[in-house]
Amino acid sequence: MRAGIVAVIGRANAGKSTLVNVLVGEKVSIVSPKPQTTRDRILGVLTEKDYQIVFEDTPGIYKADNALNAVMQKTAERAAKDVDAVLLVVDAHAGLSETDRRLVKKYAGKEIPLMVALSKTDISAEETLIAAVRALKDEKAELVPVSARKGTNVKELKKVLVSLLPEREPVFSQPVVSDKSERFMLGEIMREKILLKFDKEIPHGVAVIVHTFKTEGGVAEVGVDIVCEKPNHKAILIGKGGRAMKEAASFAREDMEKFLGRKVFLTTYVRVKEDWRNRPALLGEYGYGKSET
Ligand SMILES: Nc1nc2c(ncn2[C@@H]2O[C@H](COP(=O)(O)OP(=O)(O)O)[C@@H](O)[C@H]2O)c(=O)[nH]1
Ligand SMILES: [Mg+2]
Secondary structure: OEEEEEEEEEEOOOOHHHHHHHHHOOOOOOOOOOOOOOOOOEEEEEEOOOEEEEEEEOOOEOOOOOHHHHHHHHHHHHHOOOOOEEEEEEEOOOOOOHHHHHHHHHHOOOOOOEEEEEEOOOOOOHHHHHHHHHHHOOOOOEEEEOEOOOOEOHHHHHHHHHHHOOEOOOOOOOOOOEOOOHHHHHHHHHHHHHHHHOOOHHHHOOEEEEEEEEEEOOEEEEEEEEEEOOHHHHHHHHOHHHHHHHHHHHHHHHHHHHHHOOEEEEEEEEEEOOOHHHOHHHHHHOOOOOOOO
């Protein structure tokens, strides 16, 4: 069969995780309108009869201004090594950026084939899309406009990707969709709801630790610690009478139930760890930077 690893790279917010989820056919990576949603390298596995594509979702490319971001950048840059193809996701709604051009120059025409997905075509202006296509048409890269939201051209994208992969045994022989544990995904689901509900620095300064995950009968007991950086962030996260966190937790519980296929009993606890994003020991403890091998 044809099989291989495809690194999915691009700017923060380009739509990488949304596209990976659609390609895999299941949610393996969380999504939000805020940059820096994806912190880890996440593998999403698509297995069909005659091919297997392992997508490597990555944090976006941007400037690192603290230790967590530096770890994320290393994760993003390392991702495009030792892979069979690179999929660069360009936001066709925002238009081709300097970073996109730099990434195309870096990867086009090299040993590892490059494919460019022009994403969000459902909302992009026609002129912006055409300008991007014109700018890229002479590069040594496959070019496909897609909409992950509408599912437009996703099949086409898969087909071209498969053609770029070598003939070999599958990378994963077990029927898996992700390399991450259920416990990891539960923490990510909680973090996604926090990203969607809270603004500015607050969600970026949050880590979620799943300290309890027990399943008995039809029910899962999930306990999470939500770590933030400052006492005033804790107050905002909890909200008046605990309302804000209650709401975020309720959305998270719904998604967790869908994900696990059973009832979830979720407890949340918000705590402060001053400046944890700049403390390497805590980054390790919270699981960041571990997935690079
Ligand atoms: N309209 C539209 N929005 C999209 C599409 N793909 C992603 N988005 C939105 O763009 C934002 C960033 O998506 P995400 O997948 O987290 O981007 P990432 O940072 O590159 O992983 C989210 O609000 C998504 O809902 C698309 O095909 N169409
Ligand atoms: Mg992402």
